[in-house]
Amino acid sequence: MSQSLRAVIATAFDQIAFEGQSAQSLRDRLFDLDPQQKAYAQQTIYGCARHIETLTWWLGHHLEKPIKRKEHLVQSLLITSLYQLKYLSTPNHAVISEAVEAAKQLHKDWASGLINALLRKADQQADWPSSESKMPLNVQHQLPIWLLKRLKNAWPKDWQQIAEQSNQQPPLTLRVNQRHPLAANSTKLLSQAEISHQSHPVIDSCIKLDQPRPVSAIPEFDTGLFSVQDLAAQLAAFWLPLKPGQRVLDACAAPGGKTAHLLERYSLDLTALDIDASRAEKIQQNLQRLNLSASLEVSNALDFQPNQPFDAILLDAPCSATGVIRRQPDIKLHRRDEDIYPLVLLQRQLLDHMWRLLKPGGYLMYATCSILPDENAKQIKRFLRDTPTAECLSLPVVNDLLYHDNEFGRQLFPNSWHDGFFYSLLRKVPD
Numbered sequence: 230m231s232q233s234l235r236a237v238i239a240t241a242f243d244q245i246a247f248e249g250q251s252a253q254s255l256r257d258r259l260f261d262l263d264p265q266q267k268a269y270a271q272q273t274i275y276g277c278a279r280h281i282e283t284l285t286w287w288l289g290h291h292l293e294k295p296i297k298r299k300e301h302l303v304q305s306l307l308i309t310s311l312y313q314l315k316y317l318s319t320p321n322h323a324v325i326s327e328a329v330e331a332a333k334q335l336h337k338d339w340a341s342g343l344i345n346a347l348l349r350k351a352d353q354q355a356d357w358p359s360s361e362s363k364m365p366l367n368v369q370h371q372l373p374i375w376l377l378k379r380l381k382n383a384w385p386k387d388w389q390q391i392a393e394q395s396n397q398q399p400p401l402t403l404r405v406n407q408r409h410p411l412a413a414n415s416t417k418l419l420s421q422a423e424i425s426h427q428s429h430p431v432i433d434s435c436i437k438l439d440q441p442r443p444v445s446a447i448p449e450f451d452t453g454l455f456s457v458q459d460l461a462a463q464l465a466a467f468w469l470p471l472k473p474g475q476r477v478l479d480a481c482a483a484p485g486g487k488t489a490h491l492l493e494r495y496s497l498d499l500t501a502l503d504i505d506a507s508r509a510e511k512i513q514q515n516l517q518r519l520n521l522s523a524s525l526e527v528s529n530a531l532d533f534q535p536n537q538p539f540d541a542i543l544l545d546a547p548c549s550a551t552g553v554i555r556r557q558p559d560i561k562l563h564r565r566d567e568d569i570y571p572l573v574l575l576q577r578q579l580l581d582h583m584w585r586l587l588k589p590g591g592y593l594m595y596a597t598c599s600i601l602p603d604e605n606a607k608q609i610k611r612f613l614r615d616t617p618t619a620e621c622l623s624l625p626v627v628n629d630l631l632y633h634d635n636e637f638g639r640q641l642f643p644n645s646w647h648d649g650f651f652y653s654l655l656r657k658v659p660d
């Protein structure tokens with residue numbers, strides 16, 4: 230007998246929550262479902278990740294004893310069913326009976342009584358998650374406690390707003406390809422397709438849709454008029470000072486969003502490098518759709534030894550992604566406090582190595598989608614202290630963005646227009 234949708238969803242969530250798979254990879258590979266079921270499964274899995282603090286707190290509060298670690302599939306079935314019961318409009322009696330049935334299909338018959346009892350209790354409880362007014366901080370703010378501690382410490386005035394924004398549905402934002410013959414008609418084409426949208430008042434390539442849409446519904450997407458890219462990510466190509474014909478390295482390039490934007494703005498001799506071959510393939514696909522070209526290099530940036538130095542380098546470094554949690558809520562399931570230090574070390578090595586590949590007088594743009602100073606301003610502070618040839622330049626003032634500047638760069642906080650991001654523009658002092 231093939232598995233029920235509920236059993237498939239519980240298994241998929243389990244692979245993300247307990248076996249370290251990303252929600253993105255699972256979406257690509259696992260769901261051999263019809264589009265409606267797929268949308269429901271995705272909604273449940275992303276929703277569970279978004280509300281994981283509440284869901285696990287509630288379970289912990291109502292279970293007589295914790296579920297054994299080796300029985301994590303039962304925990305996953307409970308979490309996904311609880312989410313559907315409390316946050317979706319699926320009829321509760323259907324959720325409960327199907328969850329009991331799914332336990333049997335997953336060879337967890339022993340848990341069916343427990344699942345039935347817990348879900349019934351949740352169904353009867355009107356004041357979700359509990360009548361207790363004093364919830365733990367992680368439940369109140371829907372973020373893991375380690376991250377809340379770091380945010381409170383780093384941003385005593387802003388952390389609550391950051392937490393609130395990190396739990397919103399992210400906007401779907403487009404970038405208009407200024408090289409496309411229809412670029413001047415981009416908003417008209419969207420209006421004709423009855424896609425309501427807003428153009429950003431300052432960043433002219435940026436259009437936010439009022440409702441998310443599949444890219445197949447966006448006019449001229451296949452011909453490369455639009456790409457999906459958050460406003461904060463679009464700023465790299467605006468703030469890295471370039472001239473046509475320059476030799477540029479995009480050092481951590483996949484899937485190529487910023488590579489493509491740089492090439493839409495300037496004709497460059499651009500090398501796009503990434504360590505991950507399957508992600509690097511996406512660079513090629515994106516460039517092809519947009520009718521752009523770059524030299525692709527699959528290697529560890531730390532080992533990269535080009536024949537000549539570069540005029541400019543974009544280092545969009547691997548990071549905690551704490552500025553994009555609302556887009557990738559599975560970060561709440563995967564990321565741990567102890568992951569931050571190794572990331573900081575890797576960023577530091579990348580920054581130091583990239584500097585050696587830059588011409589005197591050249592620019593390096595360091596970027597992350599993190600909101601943690603250890604990966605951002607403190608990283609640059611350390612770099613400037615150790616690198617006498619480096620100076621940090623100020624970035625242009627832009628109204629309508631939410632950010633905090635200091636002498637080491639610009640920290641953007643997530644808001645209704647953009648994700649959390651960090652930029653620092655460094656120049657190698659000429660000899």
Ligand SMILES: C[S@@+](CC[C@H](N)C(=O)[O-])C[C@H]1O[C@@H](n2cnc3c(N)ncnc32)[C@H](O)[C@@H]1O
Binds near residue numbers: 484
């Ligand atoms: C933040 S993502 C880049 C996003 C990309 N710049 C864009 O705008 O589409 C970071 C990338 O760094 C790559 N990466 C991680 N460690 C690397 C290394 N040592 N050398 C090269 N690339 C690396 C990852 O594979 C990942 O694709």
